[in-house]
Amino acid sequence: MQEATSLVKMVNIDKNFGAVQALKKVNVEIQSGEILGLLGDNGAGKSTLIKILAGVFPPDGGEIFFDSERVNFSSPKDARAMGIETVHQALSLVDVMSISRNFFLGREPTKKIGPIYFLDRKKMDEECEKAVTGLGVRxxxxxxxxxxxSGGERQAISIGRAMHFKVRLLILDEPLTALSVRETKEVLRQVEKVREAGVSVIFITHNVYHVYPVAERFVMLDRGIKIGEVYKKDSSPEDIIEIIATGKMSKILKT
Structure with a gap:
């Protein structure tokens, strides 16, 4: 079996908002082709940590390594250039635009007719359909x-868009919120297809039962502090819930 290699390493990450310390010396590592569950209640620091990785906020302390090279993301554009894409809880989709326009939004292919460039709508439609059907979605x-x-179809568009633009790390922020049971199963199947393509995934949620079916490893945060890290093979959903509730690793093999 081939040894896993580190894709991203966040070391001693600090973040302050005025007098509030949102993150305190947080260490998180993501392996290539791994699904990592990032868990914690509201206010735990999950979104802040991910926004730092996605280039939205700069850290106030610590280092980020990508492919073993130290990086500094000054904007989301910098993170996307490295292959980091985020699917936010409030999906960045525009209801009054077509599916294919949403798929490319800001990165539309063009064609030149004479001196003028036009949107290449045929290419947009074809590539959008190919990417989404590649996830097994009609x-x-x-x-x-x-x-x-539907909610599940919207997630498929967002995930397919990330895959089309050669994502290496896909960040999913509460991707199952407000989805039906059928839609939840469909999105989890899409996430597994992303992993099969060799893409790493950070799956953010406050509900362990949402991420447990697909993740191999789980990191728990509480009020800006990393309180636990476990592998699925060593823990049950109930064990992880206990860690989040108590902040203690007493019953779980520490990693």
């Missing part, structure tokens, strides 16, 4: 509005 006509899509 997409509606790419020319239709996003407003007609």
């Amino acid at each position: 997409v509606r006509a790419p020319s239709e509005f996003v407003s007609i899509l």
